[in-house]
Amino acid sequence: MKILKERQKQIYHKGSSQHELLCDKKSLSGSVSQRACAFCGSRVVLYPITDAVHLIHGPIGCAAYTWDIRGAQSSDSQLHRLSFSTDLQEKDVIFGGEPKLYNALTQLIDTYHPKAAFVYSTCIVGLIGDDVQAICKRVSKEKGIEVIMVESEGFKGTKKTGYQAACDAVYQLIGTGDISEVPEVSINILGDFNIAGESWIVKRYFESIGIKVVATMTGDGRVDDIRKAHGAKLNLVQCSGSMTHLAKYMERDYGIPYIRVSFFGIEDTSAAIYDTAKFFAVESIVEEARQLVSKEVSGVLPSLRKIQEDLKGKRAALYVGGAFKAFSLVRALRMLGMQTVLAGTQTGDQDDYKLLREICDEGTVIVDDSNPLELARFCLEKDVDLFIGGVKERPIAFKLGLGFCDHNHERKIALAGYEGMLNFAREVHASVMSPVWDFVPRRSGRNKE
Amino acid sequence: MIKPMNTTPSCAIGDSYCPATRKALPDATQNACKLCTPLGACLAFAGIRGCLTILHGSQGCATYIRRYLISHFREPMDIASSSFSEEDAVFGGGRNLKRGISNVAEAYSPEVIGVATTCLAETIGEDVPAILREYKIELPEGAPNPLLVHVSTPSYSGDHSEGFHAAVKALVEQLGRCEEMGVHVNVMPGMVSCEDIRHLKDVLKSFHLDDVMMPDYSDTLDGGSWDEYQRIPQGGTSLEQIKRTGSAKASIEFGSNFSKRGSAAISLESQFGVKRHSLPMPIGIRATDAFFDVLEELSGLKTHDDFIKERSRLVDSYVDGHKYLYGKTAAIFGDPDMVVSIAGFLSEIGIKPIICATGSKCEDFTGAVQSNLVKEQCDIFCLSGADHAAIAETCRKAQPDLLIGNSKGYPIARELGVPLIRCGLPVHDRIGSQRILHLGYRGTQRLFDQIVNMILDTRQDASDIGFSYL
Secondary structure (H helix, E strand, C coil), rough: CCCCHHHHHHHEEECCCCCCCCCCCCCCCEEECCCCCCHHHHHHHHHCHHHHHHHCCCCCCCHCCCCCCCCCCCCCCCCCHHHHCCCCCCCHHHHHHHHHHHHHHHHHHHHHHHCCCEECCCCCHHHHHCCCHHHHHHHHHHHHHHEEEEEHHHHHHCCHHHHHHHHHHHHCCHHHHHHHCCCCCCCEEEEEECCCCHHHHHHHHHCCCEEEEEEEEECCEEHHHHCHHCCCCCCEEHHHHHHHHHHHHHHHHHHHCCCCCCCHHHHHHHHHHHHHHHHHHHHHHHHHHHHHHHHHHHHHHHHHHHHHHHHHCEEEEEEEHHHHHHHHEEEHHHCCCEEEEEEEEEEHHHHHHHHHHHHCCCCCCEEEEEEEHHHHHHHHHHCCEEEEECCHHHHHHHCCCCEEECCCCCCCCCHHHHHHHHHHHHHHHHCCCCCCHHHHHHHHHHCCC | CCCCCCCCCCCCCCCCCCCCCCCCCCCEEECCCCCCCHHHHHHHHCECCCEEEECCCCCCHHHHHHHHHHHHCCCCCCCEEECCHHHHHHHHHHHHHHHHHHHHHHHHHHEEEEEEHHHHHHHHCCCHHHHHHHHHHHHCCCCCCCEEEEECCCCCCCCCCHHHHHHHHHHHHCCCCCCCCCCCCCEEEECCCCCHHHHHHHHHHCCCCEEEEEECCCCCHHHHHCCCCCCCCCCCEEEHEEEEEHHCCCEEEEEECCCCCCCCHHHHHHHHHHEEECCCCCHHHHHHHHHHHHHHHHHCCCCCHHHHHHHHHHHHHHHHHHHHCCCEEEEEEEEHHHHHHHEEEEEEHHCCEEEEECCCCCHHHHHHHHHCCCCCCCCCCCEEEEEHHHHHHHHHHHHHCEEECHCCCCCHHHHHHHCEEEECCCCCCCCCCCCHCHHHHHHHHHHHHHHHHHHHHHHHHHCCCCCCCC
């Protein structure tokens, strides 16, 4: 299977490649990139804000494909799971979509009484010249809630561009709430989206050691919490790609420092808890963190050990959106006794890949902005037992008879924290150890030899 | 007492674990009952042998559509994109499209590339046919040279259903040839499942009719396990067959009467004089009889005994189950062709279709529904251009006993505590959507059994006694 010439530099074999991995570039036309667009990035970040109306201004597709497909949970309002669109028609494209946008917005606000509204610009809105900003301002004034425009025209770039637009939008809420009651020892968690209740798991850890979580952005997100986020003393940035931008704003304007963390895997979760506890330099908190980690780890280790025995020496491929998740996964897989032989991301940058190279074993293939043909080729070359990715990668794995673990936003199983690690191990185990592989051509052929 | 299964989640409007729309709104589409136009084109092109689709637009369009179709079919769905950038949006994306086509040609070695547009390309006024002509002229000697089929599918005009029919039409118009009339028959099944297509092929075979299925994704989107990655899944209607659509003895098309741009069968009739038989999707005895009648006429053969028996068993089961069904009411939603046919089928078995809804904007949808019923029915809500807010609102009012449609009806089914019979597209909360058989006597039998059993299920679960013998 041929690799397109223009893509060759975006593939790196640790131990044998001489070139630097090329990344952070626009997808090659016609290459069936696994990436999405700027709109997708914005939508992914803002979706879990549950008590806001999310109105997608454009033709129907963008709204239809993002209707209730994610595992982002809410403890209360389920408004975020509805899909709202101006569903622009030909005449709107010709004469402008502003009247429809105004009407749709006011009707939705009157019906659902949200705390705020986000209006997403899609590709053609950017082209037909609707003054979305002006409509937002007008409705905001009339209805007395924030109505925030998200500049998420798809063609503006990759998900990363959309993440920035989302951060810009969220930032308009920050600083608008009263922080007089926010305690001294308090944090925000950025870049956790409460997939399958993950924010709750993480929040519980912190609150059990006396650290108040002011706002999770955006998992189980509440407009009023986000307004008060500037009262927190520290920002934890998970999913570095999506939210670092926001953390930097808050550092610049409110002097709130941030640390990068990950809650995937035992090592990373423990490091995140320790780093946070140490930041506050309160002995009792550090001590409680130690106890928490020790209790949680000992709670899951016996079960993990059993799973390790089965998984030892199995090979994994992973292809995920952001690099931080890739690092955590390589480490988590190693903990399970598995080796990562193929690792890639949609949107990693030079620094990310440098680190990824360092933590991967010799012989690992590293790919940037890959596509089904390349991923399939390397999976077969490396004879992997498990593929970790999202729904777009799933059929590549399944058609070739490989185990698969969904590690994307659509999953319904919590993979964060200690219990998440156990869930992850069970997921991986259930897929890798299934007896069905005996029947797939790739393996049955081998068994015949 | 065991809690009744289907009524457990008592779900009032706005209940925190059931995301429900409140009411339909005139200017906001809430929970659309349709997908976008290029998705339909991608699905149609997936049924052509050696064909890969490139979408002329932003990267996200291709990726979203891939993801959505994968969630239904659980099969690889490679769709390329010309990956518009901001510059392309301003200065035109022609160069990028040409580059994309040449990259697809190199990486996938396709026989055909389906080029579908998105709202972005259409809004900036891209002249895709001209770009494709230029591409062919500029093509270096010896470079791979697949056929290019273009279809215009802006999502601000029409929906996935229209995109599907438009792509099928573009294929026969651009590739169909007029030759001496053959004995083969074109079949335009509409958006049906892989199992439906397989069944239709079996039926035609039983009449010794050579079929050209337009399109045939029965293998490409429901294939076996692989030992090596297939760049383009095997199967599909070959180019040779598509060429022959122009010389077929007849075309049989199901539904597609709603398509504002005409249909493949209409084009073939006007372009090459291929006789067109336009039928409702064969769901229910009358609609399937009509289909078999046409096949008898075209083949000069009587229906094979196997199908006579299938029909006879179906009639027998109608009788066995009729008491459980009489007077029950149903809401049907989804793609218009399927909704209309299922309504007809329900009216045959004593269930009243009280809500028939589609997201497509169809001319005289009510007329189409009514004309398929056993007899005209006055208490029926026919909603065309509806979203799920309108459907939910109408369901709350009319309180149907069951829902028939795709997975997107789950929230309202749950809210009302009634069963949802899954069919159509998307079915992405269950496995095996590709293998749901809807068509023919056999598909009707399957649907019938499922409906009766769902009703028995609900009754049994709701009963305080819970007899194991019904």
